[in-house]
Amino acid sequence: MPSTQSLTGQTAIVTGASSGIGRAIAEKLGAAGAHVYLTGRTASAMEASRGKIEANGGRASIIVADIRDPRRVYELVDRAMADTGRLDVMVNNAGVSYPGKVIDADPEQWRAMLETNVLALLAGCQAAIRAMRQCRAQGHIVNISSSAAHRPDSGVYGATKHAVNCISNTLRRELEDDSIRIVNIMPGAIATNFGRNFEPAVIANLLGAAGLKLEVKRGERLPDEVFDKLQPLMRQLLGSADDVADAVLYAVSQPIHVDVAEIVVRPPKQINL
Numbered sequence: 001m002p003s004t005q006s007l008t009g010q011t012a013i014v015t016g017a018s019s020g021i022g023r024a025i026a027e028k029l030g031a032a033g034a035h036v037y038l039t040g041r042t043a044s045a046m047e048a049s050r051g052k053i054e055a056n057g058g059r060a061s062i063i064v065a066d067i068r069d070p071r072r073v074y075e076l077v078d079r080a081m082a083d084t085g086r087l088d089v090m091v092n093n094a095g096v097s098y099p100g101k102v103i104d105a106d107p108e109q110w111r112a113m114l115e116t117n118v119l120a121l122l123a124g125c126q127a128a129i130r131a132m133r134q135c136r137a138q139g140h141i142v143n144i145s146s147s148a149a150h151r152p153d154s155g156v157y158g159a160t161k162h163a164v165n166c167i168s169n170t171l172r173r174e175l176e177d178d179s180i181r182i183v184n185i186m187p188g189a190i191a192t193n194f195g196r197n198f199e200p201a202v203i204a205n206l207l208g209a210a211g212l213k214l215e216v217k218r219g220e221r222l223p224d225e226v227f228d229k230l231q232p233l234m235r236q237l238l239g240s241a242d243d244v245a246d247a248v249l250y251a252v253s254q255p256i257h258v259d260v261a262e263i264v265v266r267p268p269k270q271i272n273l
Contacts, residue, residue, distance in 0.1 A: 008033030016094030024241035070123035090128035188266025
């Protein structure tokens with residue numbers, strides 16, 4: 001596999017950068033030299049990432065926004081273009097899952113998944129393409145899907161990720177004559193707070209299997225240090241956010257004549273999401 005190249009002089013946007021996979025991607029792109037725009041809803045977490053990026057000689061900016069509103073997505077792309085005059089990498093990472101049976105679900109949870117996982121991603125792709133064409137970038141748009149998209153019975157969350165795959169494939173065909181590549185990344189089970197809306201007993205059992213005891217409440221984030229301990233102990237079942245970030249960095253640092261269309265990043269033993 002060819003080595004990755006420096007992203008010095010490039011501008012990158014990462015949505016859902018407050019924690020987990022998004023934070024790992026933002027820090028990895030920053031370490032590679034890109035000016036990274038971190039977008040999320042938790043300013044304090046993104047401030048910590050900005051400090052880390054800048055301590056390593058990189059540049060980072062923070063935009064607090066709820067990207068369920070497409071106007072906020074357009075505005076953050078406009079902000080990056082106004083500040084730096086370009087956009088080279090757009091990572092549509094923000095996502096949410098409310099697992100459970102369709103027959104028992106709250107339609108507002110469906111709405112949250114559709115607006116975050118699909119509508120915001122569509123707006124991000126559209127805005128990024130317009131910006132990349134404007135500045136004549138050899139750009140990469142990275143859409144974070146899920147291994148759940150490989151399963152035909154993965155619920156409403158899985159349906160949103162099937163949609164992401166369809167959108168990515170459609171855009172790849174539309175952009176064949178452009179200097180813009182569409183990269184579809186499909187993580188498996190990764191040790192992050194993504195599962196905070198799962199049944200607390202499921203998370204508690206996973207922690208217990210690793211010898212960790214912690215009270216788990218639905219919707220509440222677990223401390224970062226829990227994942228620092230959990231992932232190495234459960235490496236066969238849980239991947240690391242850094243593994244996904246490495247895949248993203250590899251894809252976006254390839255020359256434009258190389259189309260890295262799709263990467264699956266998962267632990268050796270797969271947990272159905």
